[in-house]
Amino acid sequence: MANFDYDVLYIGTGHAAWHGALILAGAGKKIAFAERDLTGGTCTNYGCDAKALLDGPAELVSALERYKNLGLSADIRMDWPKFMEYKHQVIDPLAGAMTGMLTNAGFTIINGSAEFIDQHTVKVGDKTVTAENIVICTGQSDVKLDIPGKEYMHTSREILDLAELPEHITFIGAGIISMEFASLLTQFGVKATVIEYADRALLAYSEEYSARVVDKLKASGVDFHFGESLASIEKSGDKYIAKTASGLTVETDYILAATGRRANVAGLGLENAGIEYSPRGVKVDDHMRTTASNVYASGDVVDKMIPRLTPTATFESNYIALAILGTPQPIQYPAVPNVVFTLPRIAAAGVTVNQALKETDKYHIAKVEYGKLLSFEYRNETDAEATVILDKDNYLVGAEIYGDQAGEMINIITMIINGRMTMEMIMGTIWAFPTQTDGLVEMLAPMLHSSRGE
Incomplete structure (x- = not known):
């Protein structure tokens, strides 16, 4: 039997990784993580947690509106800079706390970008490590349209770190990210425009309920332009001019790219291990194995139809741990609850x-x-x-x-x-x-x- 450095190497430290690692640790397995960014991944540091924290007060203010004509007359003001201070107090320590949790559990964290040498060997930064089993948990990243001026677009990760809000934001796309941020930021007095290629918002959900959310946002002053394809962005002084293929122009202070996300597969050297993949993600079988039988994939990086959510990443992580320990049953997903955090x-x-x-x-x-x-x-x-x-x-x-x-x-x-x-x-x-x-x-x-x- 080959002598490997680790029983299991996880590439990434998010929910798709560490939940299963705890199961394997309980079975006596030697575990390591390769991480090129903050411990805990996107959800913990740049996504769900920060968004939920900022969304809380906006939800309360939205709910209070229903009582304005029923005896409630309090004037509540939203202060973004103060809420951002609160966000940093809560979110910034999480990566360190996650690092402490993993190291205290006996895991090794190797910092650096990972690249496969073969199906058992991975280079992480300037180190080379071997593992009997490897789990790819690298997630996804925001995609910007390949148009002139794309460098002026921002991502959801950046908007969650703004010290001050711009007066006007233009959202490219009317999917979950845009609609959630439009709902949130209008509570802080931001004016917004949404440019969407399709004929309606939130295509995965019913036309009736997505239309209701759009109508609520319109009542808050949000402008929607459906059936429009963004063609270019130009900088004009302190402003940006977004132009569509039809000739529509929107002057704005900030542009959020929210037209989709792409699996983080570039630079992993997957071809060196014989692992099939595409921009949609890593191909897996019904045991979450890639085309290299000892390599698994979990979470948003997987090419799948199941919703890419934190709970499904956790579900897959736990399943893979049991599969490595010898559980033979194919993965079976139950009904998966999912939420669009609009208002x-x-x-x-x-x-x-x-x-x-x-x-x-x-x-x-x-x-x-x-x-x-x-x-x-x-x-x-x-x-x-x-x-x-x-x-x-x-x-x-x-x-x-x-x-x-x-x-x-x-x-x-x-x-x-x-x-x-x-x-x-x-x-x-x-x-x-x-x-x-x-x-x-x-x-x-x-x-x-x-x-x-x-």
């Missing part, structure tokens, strides 16, 4: 509304207008509702929720989907009242499959 939120899990509308022979759709009927439970958010998808036997197989608490509510919906819960199972549970979960499941239960007569 209000859109959350979904399982079969999508778009899919159900195309496959009416397999699914039927129902509305649950919980906000309208139970406003005392849902904080006067009367337009909050859920669209649920049921199969022919009335088992819940998917849902999309629109409302401020959609992110929390989709978790119970996901449990109902994955557990194939029946009407009797829902009604056989006592739920805390008056809560948002209670209201939703009470209205949903009569629609579900009943075991009576079986």
Whole structure:
């Protein structure tokens, strides 16, 4: 048997890596990480955590608007520089804390860019290490359109580090990143424009709910231009001029590129290990193995149809650890809950509304207008509702929720989907009242499959 430096080498230290590493450490495996950036990866240092922290106060202010004509008259002002100070206090120490956690667990962290020499050997900076198994966890990066003036565009990583907000921001793309930041920053008084090539926003979600979010943003002063392709950007003094192929021009102070993300595969030397990949990511089989049998891939770097989310990266990391330890079963993903943190939120899990509308022979759709009927439970958010998808036997197989608490509510919906819960199972549970979960499941239960007569 070959003598390797490590049992497992992870390339990256994000959620796609360290969760599984803890499982392997418990089994006595010798583990190392290669990291070219901050320990903890994008979500911890540059993405989800910072965005959630800044989104919290914006969500509160948005919710207060619903009570302005009902007795609430407080004037709350949003102070971006102070919130950014708070962000740095909370987020900046996380990389060091993650480094401490991993090293205290007995792991080795090797700083530097990784490049495969062969399927067991990786050069990390000026060091060469060998491992019996290797897991690629390098994630994705923002992509900028290849147009004149692309150097004037910024990424989501940069916008989360702005000391002062510009007066006007132009978002290129109307996907999750743009729509979330537009919702957040308009709460701080920023004027915004969205330029989108497609004919609507948030294509992965239902046209109805994405249109509602667009209408809310329009009411906040956001300008949308659909069916427009950005052609160039020019600098004019302190301003930037974004021009589309149709001749539309937008003068702005800041431009955010949010047209997609690309897998971080460049420079890894994957061809040296016989690993197949494309700009979409690393190809894996149903055991998360690459075309090099001892090399796995996890998280956003994987070429997959499953949503690229922190929870799926964690799920895959844990699965790979068990696979390395000898678990033979192919990976099976449950329904995956996902949330767009706009104001209000859109959350979904399982079969999508778009899919159900195309496959009416397999699914039927129902509305649950919980906000309208139970406003005392849902904080006067009367337009909050859920669209649920049921199969022919009335088992819940998917849902999309629109409302401020959609992110929390989709978790119970996901449990109902994955557990194939029946009407009797829902009604056989006592739920805390008056809560948002209670209201939703009470209205949903009569629609579900009943075991009576079986």
